[in-house]
Amino acid sequence: MYLSRRNLLQDKTRLALSIAGVALAVLLILVLDGFLTGMNRQITSYLDHSPGSIIVAQEDVVNLLGATSLLPTAVSSEAEAIRGVEEAIPILSQFVILDLHDKKQPAYMVGYDPDQGGGPWELSAGREPRTKREIVFDRILAARHNLKIGDTVEVLDNEFTITGLSNGTTSWMTSYFFLKKTAAEDLLLVPQATSFLMITTSDGADLGYIVQRLNKISGVNALTKTNMAANDLKLFAKIFSMPIKLMVSIAFLVGTMVVGLVIYSATVERQREYGVLKAIGAANHILYQIVLLQALTASLAGAALGTALAYGAGELIMVTRPQFLILYAPADVGWALSAGLGMALLAALFPVRVVAGLAPAEVFRK
Amino acid sequence: MIRLAFRNLFQNKIRLVISVGGVALALLLILSLDAIFTGVERRITVYVKNSSADIFVAQSGVRNLHMASSSMPAFVRSKVKAVPGVDSVSPIQYVSNMVVIGDERNLAYIIGLPEKAAMGGPWRVSAGRSRPDPGEAIIDRTVAKNSGITLGDEVEILGEEFEVVGLTEETASLVNSVAFISEDDFTDLRGDPGTISFLLVKVKDGELPASVARRIQARVRDVTVQTTGEFANQERKVVKDMSTDLITIMNLIGFLIGLAVMALTVYTATLSRRAEYGVLKALGASNRQLYRTVLAQATLSVLIGFLVGLIITLILSFIVDGLGLNMELLVSGVSLVKVAGLSLIIAGFSAILPIRQITGLDPAAVFRGK
Numbered sequence: 001m002y003l004s005r006r007n008l009l010q011d012k013t014r015l016a017l018s019i020a021g022v023a024l025a026v027l028l029i030l031v032l033d034g035f036l037t038g039m040n041r042q043i044t045s046y047l048d049h050s051p052g053s054i055i056v057a058q059e060d061v062v063n064l065l066g067a068t069s070l071l072p073t074a075v076s077s078e079a080e081a082i083r084g085v086e087e088a089i090p091i092l093s094q095f096v097i098l099d100l101h102d103k104k105q106p107a108y109m110v111g112y113d114p115d116q117g118g119g120p121w122e123l124s125a126g127r128e129p130r131t132k133r134e135i136v137f138d139r140i141l142a143a144r145h146n147l148k149i150g151d152t153v154e155v156l157d158n159e160f161t162i163t164g165l166s167n168g169t170t171s172w173m174t175s176y177f178f179l180k181k182t183a184a185e186d187l188l189l190v191p192q193a194t195s196f197l198m199i200t201t202s203d204g205a206d207l208g209y210i211v212q213r214l215n216k217i218s219g220v221n222a223l224t225k226t227n228m229a230a231n232d233l234k235l236f237a238k239i240f241s242m243p244i245k246l247m248v249s250i251a252f253l254v255g256t257m258v259v260g261l262v263i264y265s266a267t268v269e270r271q272r273e274y275g276v277l278k279a280i281g282a283a284n285h286i287l288y289q290i291v292l293l294q295a296l297t298a299s300l301a302g303a304a305l306g307t308a309l310a311y312g313a314g315e316l317i318m319v320t321r322p323q324f325l326i327l328y329a330p331a332d333v334g335w336a337l338s339a340g341l342g343m344a345l346l347a348a349l350f351p352v353r354v355v356a357g358l359a360p361a362e363v364f365r366k
Numbered sequence: 367m368i369r370l371a372f373r374n375l376f377q378n379k380i381r382l383v384i385s386v387g388g389v390a391l392a393l394l395l396i397l398s399l400d401a402i403f404t405g406v407e408r409r410i411t412v413y414v415k416n417s418s419a420d421i422f423v424a425q426s427g428v429r430n431l432h433m434a435s436s437s438m439p440a441f442v443r444s445k446v447k448a449v450p451g452v453d454s455v456s457p458i459q460y461v462s463n464m465v466v467i468g469d470e471r472n473l474a475y476i477i478g479l480p481e482k483a484a485m486g487g488p489w490r491v492s493a494g495r496s497r498p499d500p501g502e503a504i505i506d507r508t509v510a511k512n513s514g515i516t517l518g519d520e521v522e523i524l525g526e527e528f529e530v531v532g533l534t535e536e537t538a539s540l541v542n543s544v545a546f547i548s549e550d551d552f553t554d555l556r557g558d559p560g561t562i563s564f565l566l567v568k569v570k571d572g573e574l575p576a577s578v579a580r581r582i583q584a585r586v587r588d589v590t591v592q593t594t595g596e597f598a599n600q601e602r603k604v605v606k607d608m609s610t611d612l613i614t615i616m617n618l619i620g621f622l623i624g625l626a627v628m629a630l631t632v633y634t635a636t637l638s639r640r641a642e643y644g645v646l647k648a649l650g651a652s653n654r655q656l657y658r659t660v661l662a663q664a665t666l667s668v669l670i671g672f673l674v675g676l677i678i679t680l681i682l683s684f685i686v687d688g689l690g691l692n693m694e695l696l697v698s699g700v701s702l703v704k705v706a707g708l709s710l711i712i713a714g715f716s717a718i719l720p721i722r723q724i725t726g727l728d729p730a731a732v733f734r735g736k
Contacts, residue, residue, distance in 0.1 A: 013719065014637070017630040021388070024623045028395075031619065060466065060525030066473050067463045068435060070556065095433040095462070097604055104600070104607040106433045157427030157590070173608055174433075189425070189437040189561065219525075235473065239541055242693055243402050246682075247616070250395050254623050257388035258630060265634045268378070321611050 008266065008294050015298065018262035022302020022343060023309055025255030026336045029248050030310035031317070033332055036244055038325030042171035043236050044229040046110070049121035049168070051089055052198035053207060056214055056222045064228055065108065066235045068094060069195045072219045079197055082213045084205030090194040091118045092184040095174070096156060100145045106174045107141070109155070111184020118198055119178045125149055126164030132183040135160035138175035139167055140322045155179075156187050172323045198225075252339060255302070259347035263295045267351035275358050287355045288348075295344040295351075303340025307333050370646075371662035374639050382667075388631065389671030389712070390678060392624030393705055397679040399616050400701035402540070405683075405694030407605045409539030411598040413475065416489035416536075419456070419566035420575035422597040426588045429600040431460065431475060432541075436563045438589060445586045446565055451578040453570040456485040459552040460563035465505055465545050466522035467513035473542040474509075476523060478552025478563075485566040488546055493517055494532035498548050504532035506543040523547060524555040540693045621708055628671075628716035632664045636720035640727065648729035656724045661717045668713040672706060 008015055047055075047064060056079060058069040071090075079088040092111035097104050112118035114128045124139045126149045135155070137147060142165055152159045160179065169176040185191050199222075201210060207224060214222030223231075267274070274287055314326035375382060410432055414422070423446055425436040440457070447455045459478030464471045479487050479498065488496050488504055494517045498504050503523055510516060510533055520527045523545060537544040553559045569578045575593040583591040592600065636643070643656055676697070683695035 014630065014634060017626060017633060017719075021623065021626040021630055024619065024626055028619045028623065031615075058525070060464070060522060062471070063464075066471075068461050094435050097428075097430060097432075097434050099429070104430075104604045106604065106608060155427070156425065172612060188435065189439075190558075231471075235471065239473075243399070243540070246398060246402075247395060250391050250398070251623070254388055254391045254395070254627065257391060258627055261388060261627075261630060261634065317615060321615070323611070324615075 005297075008297055010266075014262060014265070018258055018298050019302045019305055021258030022255045022299055022340065023306035025251045025258065025343070026303045026306025026339055027309045027313055028251040029339055030307060030328065030332055030336055031313055031326060032244050032247055032251075033335070034310065034314055034326040034328045035324065036240065037327040037329065039171060039173075039236070039240070040233055041327060042325050043232050045168055045171075046108070046176060047225050047229045047232070050198055050225070051117045052087075052200040053225055054199035054201070054211055054214065054222055055225055055228050056088070056197040056199060056217075056220050057195075057228075059219045059221050061221055062223060062228065062231045063235055064093075064196065065095075065232050070190070071194045071197065073192060073194075075217055075220055076194065076197060078217050079199060079214055082210060084201050084210050086200045086202050087116070088197040088199055089113075089116045089118045090181065091196050091198065092181050092188070092190070092193055093195045094184070094188060098153070098155065100141075100147075100153070103145075105141065107138075108174055108176045109184060109187075110176060110178050111181035111187075112178060113181050120164065120166035120169060120176075122167040123164045124167045126162070129163055129178065129180050129183070132180055132186065133160055134163040134179065136164035136166050136178040137162045138169045138177060139165040140170040141175040141177075144323070158187060170323050171325065172321075175323070252343065255299070255339070255343040256346045259295050259299050259302070259343050260350040262298055263291060263347055264350040264354065266294060267291055267354050271354065271358065274355050278358060284356060288352050291351045291355060292344070292348045295348040296341070299340040299344035299347065300337065302343075303336045306340075307336045310336070370642075371659045371666060374636075374659075375663050375666055386667055386671045386674055388627035389624055389668055389709075390674035392620055392627055393672055393675035393709060394678050395620035395623065396617050396705050396708065397675055397697065397701060398682060398695060399613060399620075400704070401679055401683060401695035401697050402693065403605060403609045403613060404696040404698045404701065406540050407602045408696055409536070409694055410541065410605055411601045412536050412539075413477075413544050414594060414598045414601055417566055417594065418485040418489075418568070419594055420569045421567035421579045421582065422592050422594060423565035423567060423582060423586070424563075424590050424592075426590050428590055429592065430597065430604055431564075432601055432604050433462070435462070436460065437561050438563070438565070440560050440562050442586060442589060443562065443565060446567060446582055446589075449578065449582045449585055451569050451573040451581060452567055453573075454484060454568045456480065456483050456566045456568075457549075457562040458483070458486040458564050458566060459549055459556070461524075461552075461556055462542070463524055464522075465503075465509060465543065467509075467515055470513045472509050472513075474505075474523075474545045475542060476552070477544060477546045478549040478556075479546055480549045483549075485568065486564075488532060488534040488537070488544075490535040491532050492535050494530070496532055498528075498531060498546050498551075500548045500550050501529060502531040502548070503528035504534055504546040505530055506538040506545070507533040507535055508538050509543045521545075524552075526551070526555055617704075617708075621712070624668075624671075624708070624712045625715055628664060628668060628712050629719055631667055632660060632716045633719045633723070636660055636663075636723055640723070643724055644727050644729050647724075647727060653725060657717070657721050660720045660724065661713070664713040664717040665710070668709045668716075672709045675705070676702070 061069040428436040
């Protein structure tokens with residue numbers, strides 16, 4: 001124990017650099033994880049805040065964001081005729097690419113009827129659209145492009161005046177914007193078309209029964225909002241999980257290399273002392289413990305610092321790039337410490353080999 | 367002095383492996399993320415580039431395929447065909463949707479192809495046919511393979527069952543794949559027979575696509591006309607503009623990690639050779655000469671790390687390709703220049719700490735055994 005501490009603390013700069021290396025690797029792992037959690041929250045933000053508990057989409061469509069949906073025209077009245085259904089709120093939605101200051105910005109357009117709902121759930125300024133030439137724009141996207149209420153934006157070669165700025169409607173990939181459903185119909189050249197119906201139900205209504213009845217309507221697929229949100233999450237997880245796993249694996253290896261390098265150097269420097277310990281009867285496992293303890297101390301200190309830095313970095317990223325949402329769960333701290341532990345165990349393999357191969361007599365011959 | 371740098375670096379093989387490995391992995395973070403996005407950029411434009419068209423005509427304001435939709439009245443086709451310089455015009459229907467195989471839902475560009483379409487169809491078919499008849503679909507081979515289906519099996523597209531009659535190559539990216547069905551099926555399932563999504567135009571021999579595109583734009587109302595190159599550039603720009611901030615953040619973290627690893631390595635190596643540096647100083651070596659040794663050592667380590675990082679990225683790209691993950695890692699020249707530049711900055715910064723060590727070194731202390 002004493003030897004471990006002395007070996008580690010003998011060169012404070014080296015220790016500080018190794019802790020910094022592990023901290024940065026853990027920071028990267030946590031930021032990536034926080035980024036994924038934040039992205040998941042942003043992906044379902046519309047479904048989380050839109051009215052109703054059931055969504056009716058075109059047959060075979062189970063996602064809000066992944067697929068375009070066009071419902072047969074009579075569905076709305078058929079849905080409202082079902083017992084327990086209070087209202088079927090229509091929206092016409094579609095991804096579009098906006099050209100803002102020579103930058104391509106994917107955005108999710110939601111055409112809605114302000115009298116029925118389905119539009120922005122929180123306005124930070126202004127009001128909802130009243131005419132076909134008015135639009136509610138995401139607050140953060142507007143700020144990034146220096147757009148204010150009263151300014152105009154071009155959507156599919158048509159100009160709209162910003163009348164409101166919405167909160168909670170952005171992500172790093174895309175932002176929502178809202179206009180009247182009739183305006184969206186004109187833009188997409190699909191008069192009277194509806195993409196999704198959001199079904200509100202009366203108190204105590206049996207959701208399972210309503211979904212079942214809705215699914216009997218020809219050409220539609222009804223599902224709860226919870227299920228649709230889960231489908232969207234699954235879809236995006238499929239796209240992003242592989243690159244993120246790759247990055248996390250690399251970060252883990254970097255952390256391991258850093259601890260390995262430091263403990264290895266410290267062990268090689270103290271090779272003679274380990275030899276003397278062996279000569280006076282210390283078993284290999286005692287020496288392994290000394291090495292492992294050093295690796296554990298450096299890794300866990302790095303993991304703790306990395307966790308603190310990750311919280312700071314998350315805040316910094318969100319202030320400088322507000323389209324990113326980085327969320328940490330308490331369990332992430334556990335993950336960071338586990339990563340640190342894993343790095344320590346692997347890193348100890350390098351110096352353990354040095355100690356294991358040490359011949360006690362050698363030290364006396366030198 | 368350079369020899370000394372070499373010797374310092376290569377004397378302890380394990381330390382060399384760990385330090386170079388650490389730097390290589392940090393640079394690999396930057397290289398592989400760049401490679402992932404460059405791969406997506408390439409794959410996302412592959413349909414446009416292989417469409418055989420010279421010009422793309424879309425709904426007014428629509429400049430790309432990805433995350434977009436386009437709808438034009440069918441009569442636009444004859445108006446475009448009548449423009450001087452136009453050789454042939456082929457409409458396609460397009461929607462972003464799913465290819466459903468069992469429980470697997472795969473995001474895809476669904477392309478509705480007219481019978482005997484001269485443009486816009488699959489360009490590399492590894493099995494089966496290249497044009498779908500009604501009730502038939504042509505899908506990406508890796509999507510089919512990953513879901514365990516082959517020719518003759520059924521997939522669900524736009525809510526209908528289709529028999530797979532062709533398997534295509536290069537039509538899947540990290541984000542989505544491309545699936546082809548007949549135009550008749552497409553309009554039955556999605557739409558309005560009176561509308562089309564895009565028009566693919568071939569110009570007459572001797573005509574410049576850019577000139578013909580300008581002519582179409584001037585003569586046909588409510589459309590956006592671009593050459594295939596311009597259309598592909600717009601597509602690439604969507605990915606680039608979306609990913610710029612993300613890549614910047616990751617590059618910064620990768621850079622800091624590389625810096626920490628390198629600083630640690632050069633510092634540790636210099637520390638273990640402290641006595642030798644002291645002897646050199648005592649023999650009359652100037653501080654500047656010793657700095658050069660440290661800097662050479664840092665630069666060498668980083669350059670080896672850079673090469674190893676690059677080799678690992680290239681190996682990873684082969685592995686990923688072989689695993690059928692629909693992900694392509696493509697190392698671009700720009701990325702190489704950027705990472706090489708970052709490597710040199712890392713080398714420069716990482717030499718600061720050891721240089722301070724050497725500056726404060728007292729030659730006499732070495733002989734006193736301190």
